[in-house]
Amino acid sequence: MRLRNESLVPYLFLVPAIALLIIFNLIPAILTLRQSLYAESAVRGAEQVFVGLKNVARIFNDPVFWKSLQVTLIFSLIVNPLQTVLALGLALVANKRAAGIKFFRSIYLLPVAVSINVTVVVWGLMVDPNAGLVNGILNQFRLLEQPFLSSPDQALWTIIMIISWKGVPYWALFFLAALQGIYMGVLEAAIIDGADRWQLLTRIILPIIRPIISSYWWPTPLSILHCLCPLVAHPGRTSAFDQCGHVRNLPARFHLWRPGCYCRHAHGDVCDCSGDHWAAIRALTHVRLVSTVWRR
């Protein structure tokens, strides 16, 4: 196929992907924001009434919304640094030179391939307060058994732990890739010059992988929030999360997908929660994205 007009070529390469992104992602996002200005949901086919920012005002007056926003922020502030540090640690361990290191590396990367549904199913059973393996082990070593998801104080931490089991290896994969890109000679030269381990880490390794930390740090909260939904959407787990009302201590996303959220509020509210949530996250990612775009 010969093209008469060369300048059309890049657009032909782009059209299918960009068209699909606009149809299935961009337009629905705009519709969500529009929907948040209306009282009734299009899902029920009822007549739509424009109410402007009334929905926003209503959720701003809802203490549950503020509580969940607060928890979401705390959650992101904990999970992000925690997973970054642990992932770096895991990547450094997986990058060691040892016999059978490829075998160990394969094991460490296993959770990357395990879906979040499966992670939640298996870990949900593991941390069951009465029959779970984790309490079984704690009991065996004469340690105090923990309530985990059934306690308002521990639910959030337990979820952070479960998500990190999958999240840390995922980010470690990116760090490991960067570490493997470091020329070994650089490290050896530094050791000959008398650098200790701490200096190797802070003066050579960290500066080299810093671009990755900064490129992936902001998308991280997004990916974490993405993987929260199945925790609640999964029928097996919904009841556990709803016990004793400690759902109030869970991030905003949990409220979005809780069936109760749909029942308690009109559908317009749900769109609204997500609209606001999106605005907050976008504000955070905006700086990072703009700088990425301008650098090109």
Next chain:
Amino acid sequence: MSKLGKFVANATKYALLIFVAILVLVPLLWAFSASFTPLEKTFAYAYPFSWKAFIPVDFTTEAYVAIFQRGFGRAILNTLGLGVATVLIGGFICTAAGFAFARFDFPGKRLLFFVVLATFTIPADLTVIPRYIMVRNWGWINTWQALLVPLLANSLIIFMSSQFFREFPQEIIDSARVDGASWFRVYFSIVMPISKSLLFSLGLILFLSQWDSYFWPLLVAPDPTYRVVQLALTDSVQEYQTIWNQLLAGSMLAALIPILLLFPFQGAFINAVVGAVKE
């Protein structure tokens, strides 16, 4: 370093390697073992804890037999088919877009790239309700295209492949162009074959996006004909009881297939990520 010092250093290193491996493996080993255990003993060795939690001493395949009788095999085939289609079609259109961003200068490039980055930041669950309404209005409920088409364009894949193609040697493209090859020929017969490692790993990400999807299939394809793996898992969660060993058996099968795909391509995957993170 003294001999003893070296031994201690080595022992610490392996202790660390093994400790981390245990942290990763414990849930999978227990789930694997429990999936081969009769229902009434699913938790028998977890609490109170014994080593039998990791070895199926009361070995039975009843859970696996039961889920396959309920159509888990069909769900695996469905999802594999969808996954392969997503990898082939989605992989092609996403890498083509990445190639255009990396190799051409054209009016509107910045704006279009911003569309890609913006869709990357918009969480899928925020847009799911309007997307569902749209797909329903097209009459796509309970069709294969409803499961396939919305997952084809993946902004992460476009982004990663454009980073990769940026590093692609210009001379190869130039010489092919001089010889009179069209851009599409350059892309198909030269760029694609050389970028195998990238394609494997991007394919894996695309495959997982389809293999792991749960909420979207639940909305658009409730009919059992179109059942996918993650949904089939929840068949073991019934109104009055959950059949734990079947749930775990399904989970193990759902985990096994991506793991089998990840292992051979692990090296390729890391290479592609190295290419993508170099800025």
